[in-house]
Amino acid sequence: MFLETPSKFAPLIHQARQVANEVFRPISRKYDRAEHAYPHELDMFATIMDGMNDGAGDGGAGAGKLARSGAGNGETGNRNGTNMKTVLGLIELCRGDVGLALSIPRQGLGNSAIAAVANEEQLARFGNTWAAMAITEPGAGSDSAAIRTTATEDGDHYVINGEKIYVTAGDRADAVVVWATLDRSLGRAAIKSFVVEKGTPGMTVERLEKKLGIRASDTAAIRFENCRVPKANLLGNPDISVDKGFAGAMQTFDNTRPVVAGMAIGVASAALEKTKEILSGVGLNTDYQLQTWNLPAASRELQLMEAELEAARLLTLRAAWMADNGKPNSVEASMAKAKAGRVGNRITLRCVELCSGVGYGETELLEKWSRDSKILDIFEGTQQIQLLIIARRLLGKSSAELK
Template identity: 30%
Template sequence: MDYDLTEEQRGIVETAREIAQKKIKPVAKHYDETEEFPWPIVEEIRKADLFSIYLPEEFGGMGGGITELCLAAEEMYKACGGITMAYGATSLCASPILLFGNPDQRKRWLPDLAAGKRLGAFNITEPGAGSDATATKATARLEGDHYVVNGIKNFCTNGKEAELYVIFASTNPARGPRGISAFVVEKGTPGFTFGKKEEKLGIRASSTYELVFQDCKVPKENLLYKEGYGLFVAQAVFDQSRPGVAAQALGVAQGALDETVAYIRQRKQFGQSVSSFQAMQHMLADCATAIECGRALLYKMTRAMDKVMKPAIEKGLREGIPIFDAMQALDTPRFTKEAGMVKVFATDAAMKITTDCIQMCGGIGYMRDFPVEKYFRDAKVLQIYEGTNQIQRNEIAMMLIKEAASKSRRDKVSA
């Protein structure tokens, strides 16, 4: 379907597609097997300037938005979910700095992230705080001109390879969820080290590490926004990043489907092409329909989001205030519900589609020599990270109920 892309957006898609097909696809199996970090590909993405596309020009960005980020991610995930995680996790680090950083923080960190000079990471999860981020145990105690951070964060994507980390720790444990704050921690800060590297089912080219903080002195200026606003920061970031997970899912699903169509067209059984069996054709049709529905929902909502974010970003930059404050001043809609919907829809679809693709290919689809099983392994995590799909459904339902309650209050007032 034609999504009315601008010339610039078409250029981004072409660049990302070229990297995906010429650079990523040929090495996807190698990095999946070795679990090495794909530095040569990160360099290709950096040279093509794709790290910059969603950041404002003032920081060396191209001035695009979530739409541009999703378009690039979708193309690259078609080739390999694991390799492209280095890109996705860096954008997840840039987002809280852009939305909640003060002018000094924006100037200090965003240009390197836009240039791809430093990779980023975002880590809220802890061994005892997964879906329930309010259970965060890491602490950050203010002592003079720095915070002393202690605790373990885990499952950090871009683990050891990132150089900038947005992390969450409690500055006031007595206040529970309202005591959690967000910080930027730079690699090399004394007291910040790396623990276990995870071995994973899928996205094996992506590194996933435990982060260890032992009396780590983080400068006071690295607090993002205000003390006690950490969960607020995380939610606002997820509102904008969950469409990106949907884009990853659509890429993975499309990649699996393309391989499957090519294979079943030439595979013959009972003297005819497997693609001539109606049972296979119906599965193909369902897969393609789900991908197109996901894409339509995704780009409809990212456009709506970019449209309302543009004036907030301009205001925040012009007035030297956090962009989140500009969003509040302009009453910018948050899209929490829609971001959850597109994440759930696209990632559940990707899991089903990659499962069906293995089925359509038969035994070969299950084998490591053939590319389809990797898409299936790479798809699974999309239903888990950035909030499991159960948590998304909880949030969507909660918002529906709240909306119904406020509508009924309004109706009573106007009656």
């Protein structure tokens, strides 16, 4: 495995790190305190991010469809494309602020869903749309197959009824990718995703949630009541396949889980760097010239955390590389998300502890990073769900056999 970052992404990484340091961090505390206030400073970066995504061939931000980016379309050799670029860019942006990274127009998680399963016509139509993703319901959280929101065929439309909660950018986005079932009696095979554009009659934002972290990002509860959506807005294949119907929808997670893992790596990297800076400033040895047993306990712990974070980073890059090269990456995506989510949260919390009062106060961003990191171990599938998915795949068990 070649462990160096592809050189063609160096300008992207440099630019994203500049944004994190010079734009995100200076306004991070401002929007943490002013929850639900829209960060207008980010509008100018929407155009910059659009430029970063030019040539991706997948429309919008986020990971690209497996069959569209790499071996699946007849290309040969190694490919580092949209998935790798998205992960590397978000690692750097989240060194600044996770909530602000989630608030950049046209960079929503729904864009990754569109890229994963949309057809060519839909990619062209929704390529410049800022799309949120609505999966979770009051009675269906980690078990996406338990979705109760319905989509009933009616002429040239589907009529959507149900409620979605914890929709990231649900109020600000131009559209919401809604997961709904075509027939509850057929279980998970009938679950499809639909693009519902903002302003569609019957779609109502009920409230915005107050949260522990990522306060710069709005998190909405949305109600759908006889909401009519054109059939052309159903993403992917409208046919119900008992064997692989849900697999198409789940491919969205194969794309977005490495993205969320990258976010966790970014915020944990920021916390480690700041902690080393603070501890070095009071005379603690944080270099690598001594064996760990000859180092102060805090220095040794920092190095162990760095090793854990590097393992998470390599798992994440592997999952992104597999997607870019047309290789099924469901297990690897879950491994990356499970490792990075857990390690990222543990590192940020431990950095707060190591820096004592400085870490706990608001003079530094350490306490904020620890709050922001928690969501990265929850959304796009919790830690426990990732481990369950990995166990099922490794043991060859179905969801009914291993719960």
